[in-house]
Amino acid sequence: MERKIRVLTAKLGFDMHNRGMSVVNRALRDGGTEVVYIGNQFPEGIAETALQEDVDVIGISSLNSASSLELMERVMGIIKKKHLEDKLVIFGGIVLPDDVPKLKEMGVNEYFPPGSNVDSIVSYIKENVPQ
């Protein structure tokens, strides 16, 4: 057996801040995981890709706090509908301070705000990836 962790990463909706995403993608690659990067996508596309690519982790990025929460709610909804709850879901970027607990309530496993150390992102994934 030669298992490799597969991670789907996406920019949420129309958010064009892609520097953080690129840094995270590279850190994940250098950490030995396979990253399927799909650029900007909406919830339906993210969930369907997670299914086809059979990823272990879904990593979503948005620095647009105006739409982050609502779109994430839809992402989590479709993940449930497609029975993909076994995947680890992480979110990076900006949400309104009041919204941080709501992310976890809707089922997001972890939130990484600006300034997060990328190595800690990689080790979080390695420690928490579903078996």
Next chain:
Amino acid sequence: MDIAKEVLNGNKRAVSRMITLIENKDPVAKEIINELYPHTGSGKIVGITGPPGVGKSTLVDQMIKEWRKRDKKIAVVAIDPTSPFHGGAILGDRIRMQDNFLDENVFIRSMGTRGAYGGLSKSTGEAVNVFDAAGYDIILIETVGAGQVEVDIAKLAHTTTVVVVPGLGDAIQTMKAGMFEIPDIIVVNKADLTGADDAVMELELMLAWAPKIEWKMSVLKTIALENDGIEELLDEVERHWKYLEETGMLYKREETRYEEELVDLVTENIKESVLKEIKSNGKLDMIVKKIVSRKITPYTAADEILAGLKPNK
């Protein structure tokens, strides 16, 4: 979930899971492959190869769209290089295939090479068979595109398309680098750029020197970004299938493919069992020490190891 049965039913989740099992070399994959194999053989395999950046992914996206109009069910295997340093990979071909994300009859799977050279991954052939068994009519494979040594795709695919772009004499370089044997069809993509007609002409001149076979290879122009020339490309691919069927070459191609795969399987198996045997009891370490202290030469050591092996049942 009975994966084999669900794959045959076309269940996407089962297909997806099965490819992971194959990639991870999970022992259960072998049994499932055995169950699926009798149900393969009807899908057509199309390879898209050529240097990075020529527009392979964009072209694949358009080909999917056009074949959907012809009511075909399409699977794509898109391969990107695995980093030799960390074993990780960024698989980015899918970004350019966004038009077909949500089509029920399209399935796209990204793969890292995971140590294989030759432009494919070791699991590509088996993934293709999973899609075939699941009822996909056409399986498109986008190779890594590292350039010159990607002969493997020609052995796996029924039809191989080499993609080049105008300018820089790239086209010619590609063809010179032993790529003559590979294509059934040559595409000059980015025909919106200047020099496209020159590239076509140069390639056609070179083809005049190619070894003569019954299939007359043609050079097509496309602008993948504008969906220009794609219908003609599909017509040519389908014409090639017809040629393969009418001349019996379809069987020849599959013989080539499976001879290659069988030899690989046997070699891999022998290698693994030999390594297991000599590593298990510290034998390898001992022999290496003898080699380093000049008590024995590497060749004699190898001969001794092979002579001492019990034949494997």
